[in-house]
Amino acid sequence: MNQLIIDLEITTDVTGPLATIAEFLAADQKPTAVFIDSDEDIESIKEFVATLSVIALNFPAFLDGRSYSSANLLRRVYGYKAELRAVGDIRIDQLEQMVRCGFNAFQLADGQNVEQGLERLKGFSFSYQPAFNREPLFRARAS
Known part of the structure; x- marks a missing residue:
């Protein structure tokens, strides 16, 4: 079984x-977990997102960033609240940007250390630009 980082905890994929x-x-009878490749249209499931417990968005290659946009749409436009998992060629250096787009779960690529990935995620508490789940630093300072 694969190890995942979900909501800043390391766990086993069950x-x-x-x-x-x-x-x-x-x-x-609709499944509650779905895998979406980067070239697939997420609009086809938009009416079902509230019933899904896991949506896994695939990054088939490091240079393919289309799933960042899909994550943002799922969170901001379709109001998806449950586990949004990044799968595929996921590198530690991508994790912070993925969180900013709405991902809360990560299945790292082979050769990537899950403990190091978790430490990297815990290292960022502020950002200078708005993100899906955080106010930018200048707004945090103003309040």
């Missing part, structure tokens, strides 16, 4: 298999 969008849409 989710089980994730349905693809095609499997999800075809199912009469």
